[in-house]
Amino acid sequence: MTIEAEYAIEVEKLTKRYGDLLAVNDISFNVRKGEVFALLGPNGAGKTTTVEIIDTIRTPTSGKVRLLGMDVTKKKHDIVPRIGVLPQGFSSFDRITVRSTMQYYSRLFCCIDPDIDGLIELVNLKDKAEVQYKNLSGGLRQRLGIAIALVNDPEVVFLDEPTTGLDPRARREVWEVLLGLKKKGKTVFLTTHYMEEAELLADTVAIVSKGKIIATGSPVELIESNSNYLIVTLQSVDEKTLAVVRKMGFEPVSDPHENIRVRVEGTDDVRKILNGVEDAGASFLSLDVRKPNLEEVFLKLTGEALHEGPTGGMGAK
Ligand SMILES: Nc1ncnc2c1ncn2[C@@H]1O[C@H](COP(=O)(O)OP(=O)(O)O)[C@@H](O)[C@H]1O
Numbered sequence: 001m002t003i004e005a006e007y008a009i010e011v012e013k014l015t016k017r018y019g020d021l022l023a024v025n026d027i028s029f030n031v032r033k034g035e036v037f038a039l040l041g042p043n044g045a046g047k048t049t050t051v052e053i054i055d056t057i058r059t060p061t062s063g064k065v066r067l068l069g070m071d072v073t074k075k076k077h078d079i080v081p082r083i084g085v086l087p088q089g090f091s092s093f094d095r096i097t098v099r100s101t102m103q104y105y106s107r108l109f110c111c112i113d114p115d116i117d118g119l120i121e122l123v124n125l126k127d128k129a130e131v132q133y134k135n136l137s138g139g140l141r142q143r144l145g146i147a148i149a150l151v152n153d154p155e156v157v158f159l160d161e162p163t164t165g166l167d168p169r170a171r172r173e174v175w176e177v178l179l180g181l182k183k184k185g186k187t188v189f190l191t192t193h194y195m196e197e198a199e200l201l202a203d204t205v206a207i208v209s210k211g212k213i214i215a216t217g218s219p220v221e222l223i224e225s226n227s228n229y230l231i232v233t234l235q236s237v238d239e240k241t242l243a244v245v246r247k248m249g250f251e252p253v254s255d256p257h258e259n260i261r262v263r264v265e266g267t268d269d270v271r272k273i274l275n276g277v278e279d280a281g282a283s284f285l286s287l288d289v290r291k292p293n294l295e296e297v298f299l300k301l302t303g304e305a306l307h308e309g310p311t312g313g314m315g316a317k
C-alpha cells in the first residue's frame with residue numbers, strides 16, 4: 001500500500017544562490033492538494049527561481065523540496081509526467097495553429113490520448129482553433145499556454161505570472177480559466193505581482209520579498225492579521241475639509257479628484273472625523289470606510305510596491 005502525501009508540495013529550508021546573490025533565502029512552506037497557492041511579490045523577489053526548482057527545472061543550492069511526495073532532485077522522471085508548466089514569458093511556434101500546437105505538445109507526452117477539443121474549449125479558444133499563434137492576442141496566447149500545460153492531465157499545474165502584461169479584460173478572461181481549473185480540483189501553483197489576482201484566485205498566499213517569505217495565509221487572514229487600521233475616504237470635499245481633518249491630528253492625503261484619504265485606528269476615529277467636519281461647517285459628498293487590501297498589507301510589510309504603473313504603487317495613503 002502506498003501512503004498518499006497530504007501535501008502536493010513540501011518546501012523545507014530552500015535556498016538558491018547565483019554566485020554572490022541569494023535569490024531564495026531559506027524558505028519553507030507546504031501546498032495542500034487541490035488548493036490554489038500564490039507566490040505574491042515584485043520582480044526579482046525569487047518567484048521564478050522557486051517555481052522552477054519545484055517543477056524540477058532548476059537545482060536548489062540547499063534545502064528539501066518534495067512534489068507529490070517525491071524529492072525533486074532525485075525523481076525528475078517520475079515527476080514530470082504528473083505536472084504541467086506555463087513558464088514566465090511563454091511563447092510558441094509563430095505560424096502554427098492552436099490545434100496543431102496542441103497536437104504537437106500532446107505527442108511529446110506520447111503515452112496518453114488527450115482530449116484536445118475539450119482542452120481548447122476549457123480555455124475558451126474554440127473559435128480560434130485554426131488561428132496561427134502569431135495572430136493571437138496576448139491573452140489568447142496565455143490561454144493556449146495554459147492548455148499546453150494541461151495536455152498530460154497533470155495533478156499539479158505551475159503558472160508563472162500568467163497575466164503579466166495583459167490588459168484588464170484579457171486578465172479577467174485568464175482568471176475565468178484558472179477558476180475553472182480550481183473547480184476541477186487541480187493543485188495550482190501561481191506566481192503573480194497582481195494583488196487582485198492573488199486575492200481572487202488563491203486559497204493561500206505567500207508574500208515574498210528579496211528571497212524571503214514574509215507572511216503566509218489566506219487573503220482574508222493576511223489582511224486581518226496585518227491590518228490594525230481602517231482607510232477612510234471622503235469624496236468631493238470642499239477646501240476646508242483637509243485642514244479640519246489635519247487639525248484633529250490625522251494625516252490626510254488628498255488626490256486631484258477632490259478626495260481625501262485618512263488612515264485611522266478604528267470606528268471611533270471615523271465618528272470623530274465626521275463630527276469634526278460637521279462642527280467646522282466643512283463638507284463632503286460621500287464617505288467610504290474599508291479595511292486595507294492585500295497590496296496595502298504588502299506595502300506595510302515590505303515597504304516596497306508590488307509593481308509600478310497606473311494600478312500599482314498604492315503608497316501608504
Ligand atoms: N539563472 C540566473 N542566474 C543568475 N541570477 C539569476 C538567475 N535567475 C534569476 N536570477 C536573479 O535572481 C533574482 C530572483 O530572480 P527571479 O527568481 O527571476 O525572481 P522573480 O521571478 O520574482 O522576478 C533576481 O535578482 C534575478 O536577477
Ligand SMILES: [Mg+2]
Binds near residue numbers: 047048049161
Ligand atoms: Mg519571475
